[in-house]
Amino acid sequence: MLRRCARLLRTTGALCGPKRGRSFSSEVLHVDHSLPNPSWNEDMRLLFDQFMKKSEDGSWKRLPSYKYNPTERIEDVKIFFPDAKLLKEQMSQAQLFPRSLGEGVGFEYAMFHNHVEDRTVCIFQGGPHLQGAPGFLHGGAIATMIDSTLGMCAILTGGIAMTANLNINFRRPIPLCSVVVINCQLDRVEGRKLFVSCNVRSMDEKTLYSEATSTFVKLDPKKKIDIRASGAFYTNLQ
Numbered sequence: 001m002l003r004r005c006a007r008l009l010r011t012t013g014a015l016c017g018p019k020r021g022r023s024f025s026s027e028v029l030h031v032d033h034s035l036p037n038p039s040w041n042e043d044m045r046l047l048f049d050q051f052m053k054k055s056e057d058g059s060w061k062r063l064p065s066y067k068y069n070p071t072e073r074i075e076d077v078k079i080f081f082p083d084a085k086l087l088k089e090q091m092s093q094a095q096l097f098p099r100s101l102g103e104g105v106g107f108e109y110a111m112f113h114n115h116v117e118d119r120t121v122c123i124f125q126g127g128p129h130l131q132g133a134p135g136f137l138h139g140g141a142i143a144t145m146i147d148s149t150l151g152m153c154a155i156l157t158g159g160i161a162m163t164a165n166l167n168i169n170f171r172r173p174i175p176l177c178s179v180v181v182i183n184c185q186l187d188r189v190e191g192r193k194l195f196v197s198c199n200v201r202s203m204d205e206k207t208l209y210s211e212a213t214s215t216f217v218k219l220d221p222k223k224k225i226d227i228r229a230s231g232a233f234y235t236n237l238q
């Protein structure tokens with residue numbers, strides 16, 4: 001497994017050290033990272049192709065993914081931020097956490113959503129900079145991808161929401177640089193609460209690595225988010 005990671009690091013050039021003076025041109029900003037790149041292993045490509053095939057009849061939809069700005073439901077997001085200029089600045093300067101590491105070394109993933117079944121699937125290859133126990137993924141890295149996939153499922157099925165509660169059972173360690181499938185579904189809705197659960201399995205589905213349940217709370221349109229105010233983050237701003 002570690003040999004597989006070393007091969008991956010060589011492919012992506014990560015062993016050559018950090019690139020200095022890197023500037024983010026608009027071309028870089030608009031790269032859709034939810035498409036195959038040279039760091040993806042055979043399993044990742046196979047699963048990606050399978051889901052692209054499933055997407056041909058429209059039942060599944062691939063979700064594009066960028067480093068800086070969310071594309072899904074962006075018009076709905078704006079409702080909660082009173083200062084449009086500040087939101088634009090924030091989205092162009094900050095990075096989406098799972099997209100913040102270099103190609104191949106961190107979170108390589110692609111998500112697909114099924115609007116009829118209220119399900120989101122994420123195919124995920126965790127790179128060598130996500131190590132926890134030697135040779136295995138860090139629990140926080142697994143939690144990140146679980147939260148991101150559950151969050152996407154909640155947002156696409158219910159509207160703009162944030163994680164209020166997340167419970168994860170880590171059943172088996174996930175080998176670094178292997179490919180796993182995160183299968184999420186919306187279980188029920190109670191008022192503003194969206195209950196979303198998932199499991200994380202090996203590609204052949206034989207190994208159950210993790211299971212999670214979560215509560216997302218749809219944001220209250222009467223409240224607004226003030227990015228500047230750390231104390232009064234999400235309040236009635238009248």
Ligand SMILES: CCCCCCCC/C=C\CCCCCCCC(=O)SCCNC(=O)CCNC(=O)[C@H](O)C(C)(C)COP(=O)(O)OP(=O)(O)OC[C@H]1O[C@@H](n2cnc3c(N)ncnc32)[C@H](O)[C@@H]1OP(=O)(O)O
Pocket residue numbers: 070071072073074077080147148149150151152155160161162163164165191192193215217218219220234
């Ligand atoms: C704006 C962001 C969304 C952008 C979307 C962009 C588009 C997509 C692009 C890319 C997506 C990628 C996907 C990312 C996914 C990652 C998501 C995260 O990691 S979010 C970060 C971690 N979470 C927090 O920081 C929340 C901190 N908490 C809060 O801000 C509040 O507590 C919040 C919003 C969760 C609720 O606050 P209240 O004021 O709106 O709601 P109240 O009145 O307190 O509660 C409403 C109901 O919810 C229950 N509730 C509240 N907190 C609960 C909790 N912790 N557990 C269970 N239930 C809870 C309450 O008991 C109440 O239930 P009853 O209506 O009475 O039945």
